[in-house]
Amino acid sequence: MNITLRENIDWVGYVDWTIRDFHGYRTEQGTTYNAYLVRDEKTALIDTVKAPYRQHLLRNVLALTALSGIDYIVCNHAEPDHSGALPEVMAAIPNATLVCDQKCRAALSGYYDISDWRIRIIASGDTISLGRRTLQFVETPMLHWPESMFTYVPEEKLLFSMDAFGQHYATSQRFDDEASLSNIMAEARTYYANIVMPYGARVAATLKSAAGLDIEMIAPSHGLIWRSHIPEIMKAYGNWALCRPKPKVLIIYDTMWDSTGEMARAILEGASLPGVEVQLIYIRSSNLTRIAAESLDAATIAFGSSTLNSGMMPMAAAALTYLKGLRPAGKAGFAFGSYGWGRGGPEAIDEYMKAMKWEILRDPLKARYRPTAEILDECRSAGKLLATKAKDLAE
Amino acid sequence: MKKYVCNVCGWVYDPKVGLPEEGIDPGTSFEDLPEDFVCPECGAGKDEFSPED
Secondary structure, eight states, X not given: OOOEEETTEEEOOEEEOSOOEETTEEOTTOEEEOOEEEESSSEEXXXXXXXXXXXXXXXXXXXXXXXXXXXXXXXXXXXXXXXXXXXXXXXXXXXXXXXXXXXXXXXXXXXXXOTTOOEEEOOTTOEEEOSSSEEEEEEOTTSSSTTOEEEEEGGGTEEEEETTTOOOOOOSOOBTTTXXXXXXXXXXXXXXXXXXXXXXXXXXXXXXXXXXXXXXXXXXXXXXXXXSOHHHHHHHHHHHHTTOOOSEEEEEEEOSSSHHHHHHHHHHHHHXXXXXXXXXXXXXXXXXXXXXXXXXXXXXXXXXXXXXXXXOOXXXXXXXXXXXXXXXXXXXXXXXXXXXXXXXXXXXXXXXXHHTTOEEOSXXXXXXXXXXXXXXXXXXXXXXXXXXXXXXXXX | OOOEEETTTOOEEOTTTOBGGGTBOTXXXXXXXXXXXXXXXXXXXXXXXXXXX
């Protein structure tokens, strides 16, 4: 495995092949926790790994240098998948100075006993010279935590971008031109949608300021390192930051006795126009991670649920709660679903859509017990409306 | 009326603009925001805000 980014800059992280549930994020292809070692007159370790894999990290570092030779440990992000090994690493390398920003120290002190750690607080624009190379720090608040930060090495045109541009994707390769680009881009999209989407405005601003940096390599903290496809991932981030829609319709639903399912399929039929991508997602055979990923670049969304106990079904509520927090912007859609005697399912969905400030294309589409032929016709028309609107929004 | 900055994420509350989408009218001072006001960007509470320099 090639782990060398540049001369004396190496990957020392851990490939987590078997993880499938990353704090609820469905990591179908595993993930990696990327840490990097920059060896110069001074040596810096950039980030660590999740706590259970600290011995792997130390072993990787030891293969390159003695632990006593490490001068700095940079913490770009306090989340435990990158900081979990810090207590052990700081204990193993007592002479090292931890380098982080003010907010990062506050977060780390919430997670760990940091009283014995030697810490140097830095802020945006500060630099640390390692000899031939320099570490330059760029704070990127809310990308995706308050303390998130990039570390840039100008001499190597190398950006350690933390979670930005990352992918949950376990591979034996380390670089974007060694694995399938379509897989990498798909995992980058899923990652963006599930982790970064709420902060699109910050992403747009960061991309603007990053345009001033000369970048030949982007080393994120998960997945593959970008060196051959930087324009592609930058362009994708530009589109995702704005939630820029494709001509794409999503129909997401849960159903008890398939009445809402029947409505969903009629909507699908109506929405299936040339030039429009349509996806049907049955919540209980799918998962929240995929629903978020597909919502990112969809233009219009029909969301349906049967009425259960005067509300929507619980998995539909879970999906909407999750989506609402991710703040997908600029969508249009409507609610649909069946009921028996009581009301509440589609109406509750409609409320969520309004709270997300989506454009509501029509009143909730409802069927009592079973959709009649007339209701199914209405579903087809509503599907056509979704497709037409999707084309308009994508222009 | 002073602008207030969220210490966590840097979002700025401008009393001239208010936050109409959350039902806070333009002209509402930071002090007059409800105690359960949270930063629309990151969710931090009112006590995480400082007056802008």
